Amino acid sequence: xxxxxxxxxxxxxxxxxxxxxxxxxxxxxxxxxxxxxxxxxxxxxxxxxxxxxxxxxxxxxxxxxxxxxxxxxxxxxxxxxxxxxxxxxxxxxxxxxxxxxxxxxxxxxxxxxxxxxxxxxxxxxxxxxxxxxxxxxxxxxxxxxxxxxxxxxxxxxxxxxxxxxxxxxxxxxxxxxxxxxxxxxxxxxxxxxxxxxxxxxxxxxxxxxxxxxxxxxxxxxxxxxxxxxxxxxxxxxxxxxxxxxxxxxxxxxxxxxxxxxxxxxxxxxxxxxxxxxxxxxxxxxxxxxxxxxxxxxxxxxxxxxxxxxxxxxxxxxxxxxxxxxxxxxxxxxxxxxxxxxxxxxxxxxxxxxxxxxxxxxxxxxxxxxxxxxxxxxxxxxxxxxxxxxxxxxxxxxxxxxxxxxxxxxxxxxxxxxxxxxxxxxxxxxxxxxxxxxxxxxxxxxxxxxxxxxxxxxxxxxxxxx
Amino acid sequence: xxxxxxxxxxxxxxxxxxxxxxxxxxxxxxxxxxxxxxxxxxxxxxxxxxxxxxxxxxxxxxxxxxxxxxxxxxxxxxxxxxxxxxxxxxxxxxxxxxxxxxxxxxxxxxxxxxxxxxxxxxxxxxxxxxxxxxxxxxxxxxxxxxxxxxxxxxxxxxxxxxxxxxxxxxxxxxxxxxxxxxxxxxxxxxxxxxxxxxxxxxxxxxxxxx
Numbered sequence: 291x292x293x294x295x296x297x298x299x300x301x302x303x304x305x306x307x308x309x310x311x312x313x314x315x316x317x318x319x320x321x322x323x324x325x326x327x328x329x330x331x332x333x334x335x336x337x338x339x340x341x342x343x344x345x346x347x348x349x350x351x352x353x354x355x356x357x358x359x360x361x362x363x364x365x366x367x368x369x370x371x372x373x374x375x376x377x378x379x380x381x382x383x384x385x386x387x388x389x390x391x392x393x394x395x396x397x398x399x400x401x402x403x404x405x406x407x408x409x410x411x412x413x414x415x416x417x418x419x420x421x422x423x424x425x426x427x428x429x430x431x432x433x434x435x436x437x438x439x440x441x442x443x444x445x446x447x448x449x450x451x452x453x454x455x456x457x458x459x460x461x462x463x464x465x466x467x468x469x470x471x472x473x474x475x476x477x478x479x480x481x482x483x484x485x486x487x488x489x490x491x492x493x494x495x496x497x498x499x500x501x502x503x504x505x506x507x508x509x510x511x512x513x514x515x516x517x518x519x520x521x522x523x524x525x526x527x528x529x530x531x532x533x534x535x536x537x538x539x540x541x542x543x544x545x546x547x548x549x550x551x552x553x554x555x556x557x558x559x560x561x562x563x564x565x566x567x568x569x570x571x572x573x574x575x576x577x578x579x580x581x582x583x584x585x586x587x588x589x590x591x592x593x594x595x596x597x598x599x600x601x602x603x604x605x606x607x608x609x610x611x612x613x614x615x616x617x618x619x620x621x622x623x624x625x626x627x628x629x630x631x632x633x634x635x636x637x638x639x640x641x642x643x644x645x646x647x648x649x650x651x652x653x654x655x656x657x658x659x660x661x662x663x664x665x666x667x668x669x670x671x672x673x674x675x676x677x678x679x680x681x682x683x684x685x686x687x688x689x690x691x692x693x694x695x696x697x698x699x700x701x702x703x704x705x706x707x708x709x710x711x712x713x714x715x716x717x718x719x720x721x722x723x724x725x726x727x728x729x730x731x732x733x734x735x736x737x738x739x740x741x742x743x744x745x746x747x748x749x750x751x752x753x754x755x
Numbered sequence: 756x757x758x759x760x761x762x763x764x765x766x767x768x769x770x771x772x773x774x775x776x777x778x779x780x781x782x783x784x785x786x787x788x789x790x791x792x793x794x795x796x797x798x799x800x801x802x803x804x805x806x807x808x809x810x811x812x813x814x815x816x817x818x819x820x821x822x823x824x825x826x827x828x829x830x831x832x833x834x835x836x837x838x839x840x841x842x843x844x845x846x847x848x849x850x851x852x853x854x855x856x857x858x859x860x861x862x863x864x865x866x867x868x869x870x871x872x873x874x875x876x877x878x879x880x881x882x883x884x885x886x887x888x889x890x891x892x893x894x895x896x897x898x899x900x901x902x903x904x905x906x907x908x909x910x911x912x913x914x915x916x917x918x919x920x921x922x923x924x925x926x927x928x929x930x931x932x933x934x935x936x937x938x939x940x941x942x943x944x945x946x947x948x949x950x951x952x953x954x955x956x957x958x959x960x961x962x963x964x965x
Contacts, residue, residue, distance in 0.1 A: 305953040306946065311928045313943065315953060317964055325847065327788035338940065341950075353786065367786040367809055374788050411964070418846040418870060432870055434848035435790075436877035436939075444943040446950060450926065482773060483840040486869055516843065518869045539963035547963045582773050606772055700845075702782045709806075719844060721777045727806050 292557025294454045295521050296489040299429040299554070303412050305446055313446045316345065317411040320397050321438065323350045323375040324702070325416030329439035330378045340382055341445040347406050348379050348386040351396045352702045356665050356692035359389065368703065395668020395694040398422040398635035402506065403670055405535025409524045409551040414441055419635045419718065421512040425505035426532070427524035427554040429489070432513060452518060453487055453563040456556075458494035461570040466751050468645065469504035470637060470716070470735040472496065473511035474576035476568065478586040485517030488564065491556060492522050496570035502531040503641035510636045514583040514718055523555035577622045577748050578720045578733040580610035585720075589738070589750045592621045613722055614730050615710070625732065626747040629713040630655075630662040630739050631725070632689075634699035637716035638667030642736040643675045646716075647683045649740035649751065655688030656746035663690040663705070665697040689743070701726050714742040757879045758936035762860055762906040765832040768897040769823055774837055775844035776871060780853040783808055793849055794856030798824060833860045834904050836893055841882075842871025851878045861906050863913065865890050876929050879936065881908060883923045908934060 293301070305313040321329075326348070333340070340346070353368035355361075363369040372389065379386040387393040393400060398419050401407040407423045413430035414420060416438045423430035433447070441447060457476060477484070490512050492505075500508065505522050512520025529548060532538045539547045574588030585607075587594070595618045599607045611618060616625070632638070632646050643666065655662045664684050666672035672694055675681055681691045698705040699717035707713050707729025716739050720731040734742065741751045784796045786809060795813040802824055804817040818825050835854070841864045842850060851874045854862070861881040875882045883906070885893075896902045896916065905914040908930065914920045932939060943950075958965045 306949050309927070311926075313946065313950075315950070315957065324785050328790045328848075331788070331790075336940070338944075365786075371786050371788060408964070410961075416846060416848075418844065420846075432846040434846055434851075434870060434874035434877060436848060436874065440940050440943065443940050444950065445954075446943055448928075448939060448943065482843055483866060483868070486840070486866065516840070516868060543963040547961075550961065603772075605770075609771075700777075700782050702785065719775075719777070721775045721844060723781060723800050724777050727781070727800055 292560040294556040294560040294562060295427060295491055295523055295554060296429065296452065296454050296519070299410055299412065300451060302410070310450055312449050312451070314412060314449050315446055316414050316441050318401070318406060318413040319346045319441050320401055320413065320415035320420070321346060321348045322352055322397050322415070322417065323371045324352045325435050326378065326438060327371065327374045328435045329442055332439045333442060338443045340442050343382060343384055345445065346384050347401070348375060348384050349394055349397050349400055350375055350389055352696045352700065354389050354695040355703055356695050356697050356705055359693050365704070392669040392673065395671065396635045396638060396696055398506070398510065399639060399667030399671065402426065402502070403535070403668055405532055405538030408532065408538070408547070409528060409554050414447065418513045419510050421518065421520045422506050422510040422635060424509040424512065424519050424521040425502060426528055427521060427551065429519055429521065431518045452489040455485055455488040455490045455517065456562040456565040457490055457492050458565070458567045459492065459496040459570050460494045460567060461496060463496050463570045463573060464752060466737060467573050467575055468735040468737065469500050469507040471573055471576045472570070473508050473514070474578065474583065474586045474733060475573045477511065477515045477583045478576070479568070480515055480566070482514060482582055482584045483516040485512060485515040488517050489519040489521060490515065490517040491562070492520060494567070497522060498525065501641055502527060503639040506639065507636055511583070511718055524551045575735060575738050575751055577738065579614065579616060579622060580607070581613055581720055581722050582610070583718070583720060583733060585610055586733070587622060589622055589748060592619050593617070595619050623748050623750065626658065626712070627714045627732065627742055628660045628711045629707060630659060630743040631665070631698045631713055631715040631717065632663070632736050632739050633665030633667070633697050634717035635667065635696070636718045637736050638665060638671065640671050640674050642716065643671070643680050644678070646736035646740035647680045649737050649744065649754070650687045650689065651683050653687055653744045655743045658746040659743055660711070661690065662688060662743040663692055663698070665692045666694050668694045698725055700724060714739045714748065756936045756938065759860065759879055759881050759933040760908055762833065764834045764904065765829060766834040766836040766863065766893065766897060766902045766904045767823055767829045767832045768836045768894055768902070770838065770894055772838040773840045773843055776842055776847050776850040777844055779842065779850040780847065781807070785847060785849050790852050791856055793853035794858070797853040797857040798822070828901055831858070833858050834906070835859050835862045836897065836902070837862065837864045838890060839865040841867050843868040846870045848874045848877070851875050851880050855880055863890070863893065863904070876932060877939070879933065881906065881933060883913065885921055885923060889921045
């Protein structure tokens, strides 16, 4: 019997096995300022060395300010964390894209952008959205700080094999329906624990026709479906993206690598533990209405009625509506927002900004909106957008154009929602307090966020000319 | 890491599903570069009535007495009882650090998110999964009286109400690590030669990764 893509990558990295526990080798280790300091400290206390410095790439992203960068980090506690990353990188002589480096950005944006993420790799990072890199046919997983330390010291992770879950999206998406909508739709179907214990492989023609940016958005959200990893097979779109990236292999090495990468797909007779098939034409632009990404519906729909919710889930439903200050059964297009955030490791790449700009061009941010901001995923994305004049489109319409970082996705820096504020956000989590205590988050695609900024409430972008 | 063998404590019934790591320890507290000191800010937004920031004197903050952790009978309890998908969201190990620092050593749930589940074992916390019906029964008991649970890891069971018990499944390797308080990095480093041998062959086949 054939193997799935997940099994192929897993087996190639297996150092040793004892029963069903395996030691797997890690190729790339991405680190940032929040989840690495305690790992470095642990190494120091135990007098342990870094196993393979070349595998590590560091970038500060969670805490960095998105404006007035030349003034440095004002929050003293955030500053200590970023300074600690600098010191650790200096001490161990690690590759770091510092805050002042044009290549700095969100860790899951810069890895692929620099060609540091390659097909067939095992990639880890102390960040759950590491699943993003699976878009390249890599096995990429978020880990905790103890495992960060484990990988630093041994270049390996102790792993059990995950189960495999095939999600096939067949047919064609509406041209204005994006990978973000696909991801939210899937989470709405299978739930936030639907992928727990599994590696999800996304396939089907609606996935194959996505750009790399779209594929990254989809795999990024695999963790919101509970899956530690999301994967997509390598094809010509993958290779075209990676060719000539700064750290991609060059010349003969490229040819050699491509030969191997072309085998990175599930065999036709591979069997998965679970499979679902989704019809792409059913997917509308999505808007979350609750406090979990599974609390989501198409823009033509309404907030569900209590009686439509499973009895066991009714207390959570009622708590969510109370927190969100929403009534049951109100149309999603009636919901108005106070702030708009375009950014995060889910949706801050050049294609996301282009999509959003289409709905902003020549228009003004609605007077009811307190703040609309774009936070590009990296300095490189920012530069590209500026060369295309996107910054001007956003600024002229009333958006703020910021410096790259995680920003209001998790509000560790100064960008946040105030108590009771409602936000159209292109990020990935609508948990209570995620974007600021008492803040209310609605997850949407960049185009839907841009349209909400113009209209002051959610609109069906398919109905706008 | 402390060993975990048996544990007897009242179970704190926190009747919610999908409790995410942002709720367990809000992001403003992730700025610390230490592993300890997160306990006073465990479930910060639910536990206190004001907005918490690092550096505040937590003992002077107004408590939300409706929140179960603040009920006097649970002051010294070290077992948490919850529903499905506990620990979903971010991979922050600050979540188990906060639980441990507060004094929680075991969590009983229908299910856990993968990364959180793994992180617990690295810190000597035992996450126990039981069926929906079993968890229902524990919540029912705890709504009428204080529920005392005795966790017996070697025998993989929890005992309650004198003669009742539920058995639970746990991976043998993880169980062994907890019972013996093993240092996993130390264990893996014992295999240094095998890792080096692997590397040698590996970079011959995939030289572009070197």
